[in-house]
Amino acid sequence: DGGITQSPKYLFRKEGQNVTLSCEQNLNHDAMYWYRQDPGQGLRLIYYSQIVNDFQKGDIAEGYSVSREKKESFPLTVTSAQKNPTAFYLCASKDRYSNQPQHFGDGTRLSIL
């Protein structure tokens, strides 16, 4: 079955530590997205990538970094510069040129130790 896999499901970060969230898709989608979800605030776009080796900042990119070395993978690093990282992080993908909906993974919940 095709889909998006996010790992780990739960992640804890210590002060000053960088952590990386994994997102892998086998849907052959060009475009991939990272969102942050906080209670009552909906989903906010962190970064997105429309093709390999290219990505753009979203609305709340500060304190985050990404890479897109392979079509299937779009890892997100939460750096120590992100002072309030506790949130639910969702990865999504879609075919870049179609009007089909984005497919979502099941998310990673990041908490501070």
Added chain:
Amino acid sequence: AQSVAQPEDQVNVAEGNPLTVKCTYSVSGNPYLFWYVQYPNRGLQFLLKYITGDNLVKGSYGFEAEFNKSQTSFHLKKPSALVSDSALYFCAVSSNQAGTALIFGKGTTLSVSS
């Protein structure tokens, strides 16, 4: 700038009654509109979309939505609510340009009582 408003944080309905979850949007050009549902600690599941054509769109699990261009609205509806419909619902919009990211509303919690 694109934006989506879901004016109700929570909607409460009794099982068997009709439900409506409201959404209004602002976008340049023709909009692509979507509804998603989220269950606790899960990702978003696609319910339905409006791209073009008929203003009444039918989707998964008996949900439908009506696109109203003059009121810039895309309200989600279901004729008869089920307890299992209780979840968090998101409306989203993008412009009709390739690869444009979605803009999401803040979500509406639907609670269906038995």
